[in-house]
Amino acid sequence: MSEAPAAPPTASADVRPGPGQLDLLLAPPRARTGWRVLPARVLAMCVVELQKLRHDRTELYTRAVQPALWLLVFGETFTRIKAIPTGGTPYIDYLAPGIIAQSAMFIAIFYGIMIIWERDAGILTKLLVTPTPRAALIAGKAFAAGVKALVQAVVVIVIAALLGVAMTWNPLRLLGVVVAVVLGSAFFSCLSMTIAGIVLTRDRLMGIGQAITMPLFFASNALYPVAIMPGWLQTVSKMNPLSYQVDALRGLLLGTHAHLALDYAVLVAAAVAGIAAASSLLGRLAR
Amino acid sequence: MTPDESPEEICAETTDATLGGAPRTGAPGPAPAPNASDAVLCRGLRYAFGETRAVDGVDLSVRAGEVFGLLGPNGAGKTTAIRCITTLLPVPAGMVRVFGHDAAKERMAVRRLLGYVPQQLSADAGLTGRENVTLFARVFDVSRRERAARVDQALAAVGLTEAAGRLAKTYSGGMIRRLELAQALVSAPRLLMLDEPTIGLDPIARTSVWDHINAVRDATGMTVLVTTHYMDEADQYCDRVALMHHGRIRALGTPDDLKSALRTRRRAAPAPATTGTSAHPYPVSTSHPHFSASPLSSSPPPSAAPSRSSDAAPTLEDVFRDVAGSGLDEQSGDFRDVRSTRRTAHRVG
Numbered sequence: 116m117s118e119a120p121a122a123p124p125t126a127s128a129d130v131r132p133g134p135g136q137l138d139l140l141l142a143p144p145r146a147r148t149g150w151r152v153l154p155a156r157v158l159a160m161c162v163v164e165l166q167k168l169r170h171d172r173t174e175l176y177t178r179a180v181q182p183a184l185w186l187l188v189f190g191e192t193f194t195r196i197k198a199i200p201t202g203g204t205p206y207i208d209y210l211a212p213g214i215i216a217q218s219a220m221f222i223a224i225f226y227g228i229m230i231i232w233e234r235d236a237g238i239l240t241k242l243l244v245t246p247t248p249r250a251a252l253i254a255g256k257a258f259a260a261g262v263k264a265l266v267q268a269v270v271v272i273v274i275a276a277l278l279g280v281a282m283t284w285n286p287l288r289l290l291g292v293v294v295a296v297v298l299g300s301a302f303f304s305c306l307s308m309t310i311a312g313i314v315l316t317r318d319r320l321m322g323i324g325q326a327i328t329m330p331l332f333f334a335s336n337a338l339y340p341v342a343i344m345p346g347w348l349q350t351v352s353k354m355n356p357l358s359y360q361v362d363a364l365r366g367l368l369l370g371t372h373a374h375l376a377l378d379y380a381v382l383v384a385a386a387v388a389g390i391a392a393a394s395s396l397l398g399r400l401a402r
Numbered sequence: 403m404t405p406d407e408s409p410e411e412i413c414a415e416t417t418d419a420t421l422g423g424a425p426r427t428g429a430p431g432p433a434p435a436p437n438a439s440d441a442v443l444c445r446g447l448r449y450a451f452g453e454t455r456a457v458d459g460v461d462l463s464v465r466a467g468e469v470f471g472l473l474g475p476n477g478a479g480k481t482t483a484i485r486c487i488t489t490l491l492p493v494p495a496g497m498v499r500v501f502g503h504d505a506a507k508e509r510m511a512v513r514r515l516l517g518y519v520p521q522q523l524s525a526d527a528g529l530t531g532r533e534n535v536t537l538f539a540r541v542f543d544v545s546r547r548e549r550a551a552r553v554d555q556a557l558a559a560v561g562l563t564e565a566a567g568r569l570a571k572t573y574s575g576g577m578i579r580r581l582e583l584a585q586a587l588v589s590a591p592r593l594l595m596l597d598e599p600t601i602g603l604d605p606i607a608r609t610s611v612w613d614h615i616n617a618v619r620d621a622t623g624m625t626v627l628v629t630t631h632y633m634d635e636a637d638q639y640c641d642r643v644a645l646m647h648h649g650r651i652r653a654l655g656t657p658d659d660l661k662s663a664l665r666t667r668r669r670a671a672p673a674p675a676t677t678g679t680s681a682h683p684y685p686v687s688t689s690h691p692h693f694s695a696s697p698l699s700s701s702p703p704p705s706a707a708p709s710r711s712s713d714a715a716p717t718l719e720d721v722f723r724d725v726a727g728s729g730l731d732e733q734s735g736d737f738r739d740v741r742s743t744r745r746t747a748h749r750v751g
Binding site (some may be wrong): 136138139140166179236240242244 | 489514515519520521522525526532535537540541542543544545569582585587588590591642722
């Protein structure tokens with residue numbers, strides 16, 4: 116860095132680097148060990164995700180269209196006809212946390228496509244040759260998906276606020292929202308990466324992603340309370356992590372009755388199980 | 403010359419003829435002894451994809467500090483061998499050591515010694531050059547204090563300082579290769595592994611990539627293991643080469659030794675250029691050598707091939723054809739190999 120006067124190398128010319136310029140590249144960095152590896156890798160992946168979002172915000176805008184329509188069209192209409200028993204809350208308020216969770220899930224569920232793309236491009240291959248245990252790599256990717264979903268959630272919350280949804284601005288509760296969104300997205304991105312590890316091609320993953328997102332969405336409490344569902348659907352909803360995420364978001368943002376301890380326990384367990392499943396299948400993508 | 407290799411007399415012959423007087427002969431032949439100074443040591447390495455034996459008993463030692471070329475047509479098993487050494491693939495049979503660390507048991511230790519540039523263009527197009535390199539500084543645990551300076555040095559070493567702030571998708575093929583080189587260099591690897599580093603690049607960019615590899619190697623003394631199917635590049639830039647075909651190493655030595663050995667063999671044989679030898683009837687006048695058709699090729703143009711005689715100075719390609727035998731064009735590379743190679747070439751070009 117300090118040897119700037121000695122012919123700064125240019126992009127086009129062939130510059131033979133002087134020995135002085137490379138002094139730092141002679142000594143390998145000191146290795147992190149033990150528990151420090153995981154947070155460092157997660158941070159590295161999240162930073163990359165934010166950098167990409169900063170360079171190209173198109174996806175952020177296009178993905179805001181669907182939740183905006185859900186709130187604007189579906190939400191406003193069903194608020195008017197009062198068909199869904201929400202226990203006194205205006206339907207659009209009731210719906211908003213569900214749409215936050217849904218848009219976060221939609222982002223996460225297609226994250227596996229990115230993994231396959233990165234694999235085809237050689238990016239994943241190269242990351243697998245770094246001193247990063249597979250579980251740490253998957254955890255990094257999962258939380259990067261969480262960060263991306265979080266940015267999306269902020270957009271949806273702003274849209275909801277503009278539509279007059281009365282949400283809390285209590286910072287502690289908002290922190291709880293952040294944790295719930297990140298954990299839920301970590302699970303759904305791991306689900307997607309697990310499927311990616313099984314099917315191995317983008318086309319198949321696209322098909323499966325399309326096939327499972329809507330059932331996950333409808334078989335949850337995002338649009339209507341579990342109580343009005345038929346019995347079999349209630350059972351499905353109870354096994355769907357999205358229901359627990361929506362329950363937590365609703366409780367935190369609107370102050371409705373929620374089972375926060377159970378919700379977070381389920382979300383943490385689901386995220387851990389997802390990371391375990393996806394990292395055990397990552398080897399198939401390395402081949 | 404291990405029992406299971408006995409049908410491959412060619413391999414043993416070549417090695418003996420080439421390196422008879424050399425102090426160190428390397429593989430193949432009697433398995434080399436474990437040596438701390440070996441950057442890479444493979445013994446009896448095998449890897450199969452289902453029924454296809456991609457790597458079929460490779461013995462190899464790469465000395466610390468040398469530029470070692472692994473040569474062969476598409477589908478020869480080069481990439482699979484590289485992927486076993488980089489710990490990407492398990493080592494089901496045989497032994498692989500990188501600077502004494504077992505690639506099967508000490509994966510993390512091996513990975514910390516490696517800088518790896520895969521065949522595909524592996525830089526992230528959605529990030530800037532600097533962000534691409536910084537990611538690898540982070541995952542190799544470069545401390546925050548050192549990170550910026552180290553990244554700058556790596557970028558400067560490949561001549562990308564000025565382009566560092568641009569998105570990688572605006573880079574040319576040669577610049578992306580150099581960026582990948584910077585990503586590999588930022589962790590100060592002792593062994594740089596390059597899988598087809600110049601595939602699909604134009605001659606100027608190829609020379610530039612090699613110039614940077616050599617400059618960095620001169621400055622750092624790192625070992626370079628490179629695979630290529632450009633025989634002329636291997637001839638020009640590699641200290642030693644191994645010729646690989648059908649998952650086995652058919653010849654190993656310095657390019658000059660291999661060529662002079664072939665000249666000796668041709669003089670000894672009565673009519674080698676027209677009929678081939680009885681042991682391996684290779685097509686001397688094949689007019690479309692698909693794996694070395696390159697603008698820089700030092701081999702004679704196809705029209706001159708039929709008149710090639712035993713007196714003409716043989717090229718590495720001739721050596722390869724001699725040791726590989728017949729069927730080079732039919733058996734090299736399945737559909738998937740060719741598709742991925744073309745895709746890489748397409749993205750570079």
